[in-house]
Structure formats: C-alpha cells, structure tokens
Amino acid sequence: MSDLDLRKLRYFLVVAEELNYGRAAEKLHIAQPVLSRQITALEGELGATLFERSSRGTRLTETGTALVDDARALLAGAAALQRRARTAGRQGPHLTIGFMPGLIITSVVRDLVERFPGLTVDVQRTGWDTQVETLLDGGIDASFVRLPVPRRGLQVTELLQEPRVVVLPTGHPLLELEEITLAVLTAENLLQDPDAVPEWRDAVLTVRPNALSLDRIGLPVVNTVEEKLEYVAAGRGIVILPASTAAFYTRGDVASRGVSDLPAGRVGLAIPADRQTPVLTALSEIAEREVGTLTAERVSVMDA
Known part of the structure; x- marks a missing residue:
C-alpha cells in the first residue's frame, strides 16, 4: 500500500460530514469529478470502500465510519508534527x-x-x-x-x-471595447479552474453547455500566475486575477482590463x-x- 495522502484524508472527512459529493465539492472549492476521483484513489490506496452511493444518497460504510476519528487524529497529529519540526532548534x-x-x-x-x-x-x-x-x-x-x-x-x-480583472494578450480585439462584460468573455478559453471564477463558469454554461468538459480538452494545465501569464501572452486563453496580482505581475505582452459585471x-x-x-x-x-x-x-x- 502506498503512503496515505493527507489531502485525500481531508477530502474524505468533508464528504463524510456532508454525505453529498456536490455539497462537499462546493465546500472544498473543487470540481465534483475531481473530488470523486480523489475519494476513489483513497479507497484504492486503503483497499476498502468508504462510501456507498445509491438513489437514496451517499452513506458511510462500516470501514468509512471507523476511519473518520482516525483520520481526524492523523491530520491533527501531522499538523502538530509540522509545527514542532519547524520550530525545533x-x-x-x-x-x-x-x-x-x-x-x-x-x-x-x-x-x-x-x-x-x-x-x-x-x-x-x-x-x-x-x-x-x-x-x-x-x-x-x-x-x-x-x-x-x-x-x-x-x-x-x-x-x-478588491476588483478582479481579465488579463488578455496585447492586441486582443476585446481591448478595443468600451466595456468588457462577462458575456463577451464567454467565447474565450479560461486558463484556470472554472470553479475559481464561478461567475464566468455560470455565464458560459448558458451559451456553451460543453465548455467545462469538451471545450477544455487540449487546454494547458497551469498552476502558477507566471505560467498563466505565459499562456495568455501566447494567445492560448484568458485568466481572471485580483487587480493587485495583475499589477504585481505587470508585463508588456499582456494587458489587464476591468470587467463591469464581475464582483470584487x-x-x-x-x-x-x-x-x-x-x-x-x-x-x-x-x-x-x-x-x-x-x-x-x-x-x-x-x-x-
């Protein structure tokens, strides 16, 4: 058995608390398919089924119920160990x-x-x-x-x-508009998890129902702000950033614009x-x- 992933244990505890994958995913601010995969991976690592899902809902198995207290204790112990190790000496x-x-x-x-x-x-x-x-x-x-x-x-x-802004490559046609709205951004590829910008996600689903599945095939996987801006500059898509982040990473080949109907x-x-x-x-x-x-x-x- 491979070493346990503490993040998967934390995900498990939220699902165990909610007994609903959708609510748990919202609480964790991750996509529901991602959460399902993480729980499945944890079950594979443990060699046991933790949840039973049926038309009546989700419930803990006997093994899952037994794991709840152990998982909480393990996470608390790991955090305490981190603090002790960090301050030792x-x-x-x-x-x-x-x-x-x-x-x-x-x-x-x-x-x-x-x-x-x-x-x-x-x-x-x-x-x-x-x-x-x-x-x-x-x-x-x-x-x-x-x-x-x-x-x-x-x-x-x-x-x-603070305001959030859209970051576009310099020369992008949208930069010529007097006002940029979420509606005009729905035709663009978002180079970040759509759940991180739920306003864009909800707007795009009204016009492109497959945008969060088929349309994302082939998009680069990006993690850091620096990576996102590299792909924006290359014309691969757009990102939504806090205004202070966009200002901190100012560069000549991308431009930031306010979005009139995007909440702060x-x-x-x-x-x-x-x-x-x-x-x-x-x-x-x-x-x-x-x-x-x-x-x-x-x-x-x-x-x-």
Missing part, C-alpha cells in the same frame, strides 16, 4: 505567515515584530491550491488568503475587497481555530488596522 518565539500572490504583508509583519520583540517571522508564498492545505497541515501558522476558502477548522477574518474578490486572514495565541490575536488586530497596505497602492488596470 530555533531560539525564541517563531511564526510563519503565508500570503497569496499580489498581497503585501510587509507592514503587518513589521508591526507584529515591534509589538513582540524577539519574535522571528518568516513568510511563505502560497497558491490557490495550497493556501489552506499548508495552513491545515501545520506548514504555516496563519495565512492571508483569497476567499472563498473551506472554513472547516479555521477562523477566517475578512479584511478587504475578497481577502482574508485565516488562522487554525484551535491555535489562538496572543501573537496570533495581535496579528489579526494588526491586519485589520493595516488593511490599506495589503495591496499595491497603484493597481495597473486599463480604464474601460
């Missing part, structure tokens, strides 16, 4: 803070260190797929995240809202619910006070 108190691309947490870290002399703060860039995973695994102590995120086991404080994105601070300490409480207070410094002062978005 270090002198004085230590904190690791995660942040998503485009966010600037310098002033928050500076103020926190001033309030707690002797505190060492490390920072770690996270991604869409890791901003919560790394936190729950104990790899970081707190994280500035882009919402929505699964909130199980977390205390999340919403800090700010949200930024929050996530802290494990079971790790309330004076330092983390202070971090939350400082983040709320310094909210205006978390994104670039000048967001480079072309006026419509």
Whole structure:
C-alpha cells in the first residue's frame, strides 16, 4: 500500500460530514469529478470502500465510519508534527505567515515584530491550491488568503475587497471595447479552474453547455500566475486575477482590463481555530488596522 495522502484524508472527512459529493465539492472549492476521483484513489490506496452511493444518497460504510476519528487524529497529529519540526532548534518565539500572490504583508509583519520583540517571522508564498492545505497541515501558522476558502477548522477574518480583472494578450480585439462584460468573455478559453471564477463558469454554461468538459480538452494545465501569464501572452486563453496580482505581475505582452459585471474578490486572514495565541490575536488586530497596505497602492488596470 502506498503512503496515505493527507489531502485525500481531508477530502474524505468533508464528504463524510456532508454525505453529498456536490455539497462537499462546493465546500472544498473543487470540481465534483475531481473530488470523486480523489475519494476513489483513497479507497484504492486503503483497499476498502468508504462510501456507498445509491438513489437514496451517499452513506458511510462500516470501514468509512471507523476511519473518520482516525483520520481526524492523523491530520491533527501531522499538523502538530509540522509545527514542532519547524520550530525545533530555533531560539525564541517563531511564526510563519503565508500570503497569496499580489498581497503585501510587509507592514503587518513589521508591526507584529515591534509589538513582540524577539519574535522571528518568516513568510511563505502560497497558491490557490495550497493556501489552506499548508495552513491545515501545520506548514504555516496563519495565512492571508483569497476567499472563498473551506472554513472547516479555521477562523477566517475578512479584511478587504478588491476588483478582479481579465488579463488578455496585447492586441486582443476585446481591448478595443468600451466595456468588457462577462458575456463577451464567454467565447474565450479560461486558463484556470472554472470553479475559481464561478461567475464566468455560470455565464458560459448558458451559451456553451460543453465548455467545462469538451471545450477544455487540449487546454494547458497551469498552476502558477507566471505560467498563466505565459499562456495568455501566447494567445492560448484568458485568466481572471485580483487587480493587485495583475499589477504585481505587470508585463508588456499582456494587458489587464476591468470587467463591469464581475464582483470584487475578497481577502482574508485565516488562522487554525484551535491555535489562538496572543501573537496570533495581535496579528489579526494588526491586519485589520493595516488593511490599506495589503495591496499595491497603484493597481495597473486599463480604464474601460
């Protein structure tokens, strides 16, 4: 048997809680087929069936029921091990803070260190797929995240809202429009998980029902902002980014434009619910006070 994947265990626990793959996928912010594949893979690794699905719904098998408490204990133990390993041998108190691309947490870290002399703060860039995973695994102590995120086991404080923009290759015909709307973007290939931009997903399904299946065959698999922008510049598709992220990664071969009917994105601070300490409480207070410094002062978005 291969080593257990902690992420699959976390997915299992959400399905066990919801007993509905659709609701569990929404809670995890992943596509339902992806979740189903992960659970099937976990069952293969364990050599046991964890759920029974029928016309009456989804229910845990006897093995699945027995796994619930063990999985929770294993995940909690893994997180504690990560924290102990990360701090072993270090002198004085230590904190690791995660942040998503485009966010600037310098002033928050500076103020926190001033309030707690002797505190060492490390920072770690996270991604869409890791901003919560790394936190729950104990790899970081707190994280500035882009919402929505699964909130199980977390205390999340919403800090700010900011515009989201579409990034297009320079010279794209849509850049000539006076106003860009979601409707005009439905003909474009989205180079990211459609569930990450549900507004685009819902708009495109009204005109291209197969857009989330057949139309995505042949699209590149991209993970980082840098990869997405490379493919945009090459004319392979578009991406939707927070305005501060687009501004941070400014380059001459792509252009960012506002989308008039696209709601603002949200930024929050996530802290494990079971790790309330004076330092983390202070971090939350400082983040709320310094909210205006978390994104670039000048967001480079072309006026419509």
